[in-house]
Amino acid sequence: MAAMGRTLFAKVWDDHVVEERPDGSVLLFIDRHLIHDATSPQAFSALRQAGRTARRPAAGLAVADHLVPTADRGGPIADPRLAVQVAALEANAREFGIPLLPLGDATQGIVHVVGPEQGFVLPGLTVVCGDSHTSTHGALGALAFGIGTSEVEHVIATQTLVQSRPRQMRIRLSGTLGPQVAAKDAALAVIAAVGASGGAGHAIEFAGPATAALSMEERMTLCNMAIEAGARTGMIAPDERTFAYLEGRPMAPAGADWQAAVAYWRTLASDADAVFDREVAIELSGLAPQVSWGTNPAQTVAVTGRVPDPAGFAEAAERQAAIRALAYMELAPGTAMADIRPDRVFIGSCTNARLSDLRAAAAIARGRRVADGVIAQVVPGSGLVKRAAEAEGLDRIFQEAGFQWHEPGCSMCVAINGDRVPAGQRCASTSNRNFEGRQGPGARTHLMSPASAAAAAVAGRFVDVRELI
């Protein structure tokens, strides 16, 4: 019998198995470890307490993002709780010899923006971070997944993790995204189709012609949201676009190493006869811009649609979830999405704060004004994104339109740095989670693309961004 073809996932996984364990789990070698301020202090204190050191400090990269203020970086951090924890990250990284991008540095930013940007993450590598949206890096063909603090500690000490092999799902995307329809819209549509826990226990490979047609930044948006379908990770086979994106990045291999790496990366795509545990096909042609109406990202409809009636859901659990979500969101069934008015607009996060995202939002903001009563802010994903945007004059376009222009960080995606949506207010957000209280206690989040969020800001209501062009 001919050997069965292997998937992208299997090729990367098998390449990192240190040992198989009697119970079927494996000890998996970890190539890259991104470390940030919110989930690492307890790991470092435990290591210190046990007298343990970092096995491969150079395999780590530390950067503060979750807790950093984004309004003003002039002086020291005003809130002492935040200041202490950001300082602790930097001190811990230095003590354990882990490379650090300090807060004052031009390269500082959200871990998942910085990792690819620096060429720290590469195809075929295993990448972990104490943040669930680590799946972002799967866009480069890496096997990347989020871990808890105890695992952060485990990786620093051993450069490995004990893992059981997930099942595999392939999502083939076909068709073409229309004008002003973004990767975020595709991601939300995929999650709505698969369900908030439909990917549980699976590693997702995004494939098909519509995936291949996405830019690297769009692929990152798509893989970033894989976790919102409950998946362990999302990944995309590396191709010429991936190599072009990485070549010359500060931490990417160079010279003969680059040649050898690319030769290997070309072998990573899933074999034609590879078998997946589950196959899903989604057609993207004709997809309208998407907006979430509920409190999980699968509760999403087209902006041209209406808030659904819970009675219309066949399954009792879904019906209950919808009733609960509508109460929290203070929305009536049947409300046209286009009649919903935001109080806040947040353009940021590791989902949608890269240069192409800011360009898409700026194209809508240009020459328009943020509607009365709406507070809109743009938070670039990294210092380099911010600088590049400023070099193109995007900051001026935003500010002239009445958007606030911030310093890089997670900001209102997770609302622990002081930026938050006040209770009862409604936010049009380019982030990844619309959970109850995610953007602040009582905050109501509607997920959408950067262009749609900018459109909501200037129109003062949710609007089909295609009408504004």
Add this chain to the structure above:
Amino acid sequence: MEPFARVTSVAAPLPIDNVDTDVIIPAEFGVTMERGGLGPHAFNALRRFPDGAERPDFVLNRDPWRQARILVAGANFGCGSSREHAPWALRDFGFRTIVAPSFADIFYGNCFRNGILPVRLPAEVVAGLMDQAGQGANAVFTVDLEAQLLTAPDGGTHRFEVDPWRRRCLLEGLDEIGATLTARPAIERFEAGYAARRPWALPG
């Protein structure tokens, strides 16, 4: 790691699907350098009004469930963030076991490392347990990890599956990092081979 053998307690029913980590412990309480101390903030938005007063109708604000060490929850419990603050908060509140039809992957693993046993049982079984849990002080459950058995107040027993390694770690309170470090020769062998075949992949 804190060991776990068995727990006998009333169980708090929380019949909501997709309870996410931000509901378990709002991120604002995640600004902390410690693992402990989060229990008072667990389920904050469900437990308290915005002014901090307790919501009298919420199950964990009522007797006997204030003392519950078992939580019976809906499907996809613990979805969302990888922040270990969620199991820290549950453990600090007093929970040792969570019973649900399904759990989010990262949260499920995080529980074991913090002395909490997550028990997966079929949805219809959990629905029955939910009803019994609501009956109050006399409805006592026992969850036995050694036997992999949950005994319900009605005397019904339900066997649950658990990964053998995780079971052993939890039963023995094993230091997982210490255990991995005993495999150091295997890690070193792997690294030598890896450095030879992927010289570009290892930084520093």
